[in-house]
Amino acid sequence: MSSAETTKPQSFFEKNHLLLRRLHSLTGIVPIGVFLIAHLVTNSSILWGKVGMRQAGHDMTMVQGGVTYFQKEVQWINEQVPHLLLIEIILWTALAYHSILGFYYARTGRTNVTSYAYQSNWRYTLQRISGYIGILFIIYHIGTLRWGWTFLVPGGATWSHEFAASTLALALRGGEDFTAAGVAVSLFYLICVSLLVFHFANGLWTAAITWGLTISQSAQKRWGYVCAGLGAGLMLAAWSAVVGFATLSPAQARDFEKKYHEKYGGPAAVEKLGKPATGPSMNPSTSAVRESVPVQGQ
Amino acid sequence: MSSTTPTAPSVAPKPGTRTIRIRVKRCEGPGKPERWEEFTLQVSAGDGTNVIAALQRIAAKPVTVEGKNTIPVAWDSGCLEEVCGACTMVVNGKVRQSCSALMDTIAPNEGDVVTLEPMSKFPVIRDLVVDRSRVFHNLKRVKAWVPVDGTYDLGAGPKESPETQETRYVLSTCMSCGCCLEACPQFTKQENPETWDSAFLGAHAISQARLFNMHGTGKQLEKERLEALAGPGGVDDCGNAQNCVKVCPKRIPLTESIGAMGRAVTIHAVKKLFTLR
Numbered sequence: 001m002s003s004a005e006t007t008k009p010q011s012f013f014e015k016n017h018l019l020l021r022r023l024h025s026l027t028g029i030v031p032i033g034v035f036l037i038a039h040l041v042t043n044s045s046i047l048w049g050k051v052g053m054r055q056a057g058h059d060m061t062m063v064q065g066g067v068t069y070f071q072k073e074v075q076w077i078n079e080q081v082p083h084l085l086l087i088e089i090i091l092w093t094a095l096a097y098h099s100i101l102g103f104y105y106a107r108t109g110r111t112n113v114t115s116y117a118y119q120s121n122w123r124y125t126l127q128r129i130s131g132y133i134g135i136l137f138i139i140y141h142i143g144t145l146r147w148g149w150t151f152l153v154p155g156g157a158t159w160s161h162e163f164a165a166s167t168l169a170l171a172l173r174g175g176e177d178f179t180a181a182g183v184a185v186s187l188f189y190l191i192c193v194s195l196l197v198f199h200f201a202n203g204l205w206t207a208a209i210t211w212g213l214t215i216s217q218s219a220q221k222r223w224g225y226v227c228a229g230l231g232a233g234l235m236l237a238a239w240s241a242v243v244g245f246a247t248l249s250p251a252q253a254r255d256f257e258k259k260y261h262e263k264y265g266g267p268a269a270v271e272k273l274g275k276p277a278t279g280p281s282m283n284p285s286t287s288a289v290r291e292s293v294p295v296q297g298q
Numbered sequence: 299m300s301s302t303t304p305t306a307p308s309v310a311p312k313p314g315t316r317t318i319r320i321r322v323k324r325c326e327g328p329g330k331p332e333r334w335e336e337f338t339l340q341v342s343a344g345d346g347t348n349v350i351a352a353l354q355r356i357a358a359k360p361v362t363v364e365g366k367n368t369i370p371v372a373w374d375s376g377c378l379e380e381v382c383g384a385c386t387m388v389v390n391g392k393v394r395q396s397c398s399a400l401m402d403t404i405a406p407n408e409g410d411v412v413t414l415e416p417m418s419k420f421p422v423i424r425d426l427v428v429d430r431s432r433v434f435h436n437l438k439r440v441k442a443w444v445p446v447d448g449t450y451d452l453g454a455g456p457k458e459s460p461e462t463q464e465t466r467y468v469l470s471t472c473m474s475c476g477c478c479l480e481a482c483p484q485f486t487k488q489e490n491p492e493t494w495d496s497a498f499l500g501a502h503a504i505s506q507a508r509l510f511n512m513h514g515t516g517k518q519l520e521k522e523r524l525e526a527l528a529g530p531g532g533v534d535d536c537g538n539a540q541n542c543v544k545v546c547p548k549r550i551p552l553t554e555s556i557g558a559m560g561r562a563v564t565i566h567a568v569k570k571l572f573t574l575r
Contacts, residue, residue, distance in 0.1 A: 013530075014496065014529070014530045017528065017529055017530045017532070017534070018528040018529070018532070018534060018563065018567055019567075021534035021535075022534070022564075022567075105535075108484065108486070108498070108535065109483045109484045109486065109537050110483055110486050111483050112481070112483050112541075115391050115392065115481075116392070116481050116539075116541045116544070116545070118539075118540070118541060118544055120538070120539055120540040120541070120544075121483070121539045121540070121541050123539075124483060124537050124538060124539035124540075125483075125539075127537075205538075206537075206538040209536075209538055209553070209556060209557045209560060210534060210536075210538075210560050211560060211561070211564050212557055212558065212559075212560035212561020212562065212563070212564050212565075213561070214557055215554055215557035215558050215561060216554055216557075217551065217553065217554060219557075220553065220557070
């Protein structure tokens, strides 16, 4: 009870309390939040890709435009983004830090929404729940699509960055057509990305108080509108992505991807597609499409 | 108006009266088991019965609804006008001062139930009486005072601007009642006083640190207060549930104090980082 500062030696965590806390806050925004924005905007292109292609997609359907644009985006990330490995290491470090400390910090509180059912208190509770579920989802998401945990994918599809949209649709639907497990996976994605978008938007709002950027209640309210707006936009992107991929026919998408690779890709990609046993028959109008798609970036 | 209450057989219900039930969480002392007891009470509209008056009437005749004689309920109270904080308890699931909890508001209808519990974040001494020492301990952690020892004449203090005065006035109305702490999900019960120094301070202490940092003479301890707020259990441990500001009976803008102290800690930390020591 007496002044303990002089008597008790402080642990590493106690000595660097503020630094660790503020790093936790910062990592949620940079790099994790920034990555989330880029990731969701990219993935939502499965729906609005045709618009994104401008004149290049003039003779494509919305679905073909989405598949083509998304494929182009994925290849750009894989082949042209500089220091991709460094970016991944930084992201992983930040994510590990944010989730481990976040878990520890969340355990210091005890939610009481049953007694005090205020909106802000619900957000406090949801912030913690979305953190717990969110990190499990992220591990599932990367485990299944990057590390080949196919035993967790109904239908056992593996994601390929050369056939990005079609393999993702396979993983979400549980096969060429929706299976019961596929519906469950798609719903799981929808719920989890919604929770993560909430986590980011609400975290951005609380971070402004933590750092002392918003002090007055009106300032907190104004910043709240900004965060809600950003959250709504990201939510729209997130839902577009999940709905876009879940409703996509893998067979049709494969067809579009094949056309894309025939036009822009090296022969390796087409070779990989090669096995026509699983794929649908070639679209007879391939040559017409080939001529109508101008080379990107020229 | 048919009276079926077993405890008030002699008094026929007067017109305009109603029978309400008071449920009290009882505990005979630290470490003793808790139990619920229920009492009935006749009140009439406009008679001004508050929780304290109800407890006094129960104490005068401590018989439960089952007709069992019991020990009068122990409670704490002081000013009876919502400025001392002594009678703070959990009324119908929410923390507040029981002196300003009028039956006409909280139990306006026949048969309404009022539940009374002690605050859950502090050790119970008996029934509704809790030990709020930690509230004051946390004020000490942030040195929530003006450093004058009164051994010699310091002369006139520094002038205070009307703007500062306006901000500080509402902060100074804090009565350390504990409502903000009871409602806070980050302020958890600490059974062992040894953990008090590293557990979350609470909104009241953060707000008082702001009050005294804005005081002309109180400012002398600014750095020490900010160090405490930057340390374990300080302002960064706030989870921004913002229940504190909603339950504060004095309507102190506690969340603004948290934002203001967050900013002060940020600036203090950056200054410290770029200052040779």
